[in-house]
């Protein structure tokens with residue numbers, strides 16, 4: 001039996017923030033590996049159209065190719081219609097990895113919202129989570145202010161970041177659009193791919 005993190009991200013594009021978060025969580029919680037799940041283009045809650053599944057998946061694969069502990073999984077990209085919610089993803093992944101323990105990994109910004117996600121209560125009551133601190137989010141305070149989170153506090157393993165990399169995909173897209181450098185913020189092979197395909201210009 002292994003212990004794996006499940007890290008969901010739009011990966012539009014994948015950044016060193018995502019990569020360092022996955023690596024730190026694997027290392028600090030002695031996980032056997034991380035399952036990186038890029039979101040489906042069918043997601044409509046990001047307030048904008050995502051880059052195509054194919055391009056985001058290719059960048060995620062290029063960025064993680066040198067790390068044997070990170071496996072990219074297309075379960076959400078392959079899902080039909082609205083089956084792209086985390087509740088459904090975790091249910092299906094548990095069927096795919098019946099002998100392993102799976103922990104959903106997220107940044108502290110998502111801790112604030114998770115109760116309102118699709119089937120939020122069922123999602124929380126049937127999973128365990130590793131939450132990585134982010135600038136401006138007090139994880140203990142977020143839990144203390146929500147009675148449902150308090151009741152399920154034992155399910156949330158909150159990690160202070162230690163290594164602080166506050167970059168985001170939004171920042172990367174905006175800098176590329178403005179002709180500014182994002183060197184070192186996105187792993188070089190993924191960045192070359194994005195520039196070659198003019199994804200964010």
Ligand SMILES: Nc1ncnc2c1ncn2[C@@H]1O[C@H](COP(=O)(O)OP(=O)(O)OP(=O)(O)O)[C@@H](O)[C@H]1O
Nearest residue numbers: 008009010011017021106107165166167168169170
């Ligand atoms: N720098 C970071 N440190 C810790 N967690 C992060 C960081 N960037 C993103 N995350 C977490 O990664 C997950 C995926 O987030 P997402 O794909 O929205 O990244 P993002 O870079 O914030 O994207 P966008 O700017 O497009 O919203 C979320 O759980 C988020 O909290």
Ligand SMILES: O=C(O)c1ccc[n+]([C@@H]2O[C@H](COP(=O)([O-])O)[C@@H](O)[C@H]2O)c1
Nearest residue numbers: 007008009010039085086087110117118
């Ligand atoms: O299931 C939901 O309702 C839900 C709502 C918001 C976010 N999520 C998941 O959380 C992960 C990070 O989302 P985001 O919005 O920070 O890109 C990603 O895997 C999403 O599928 C899931």
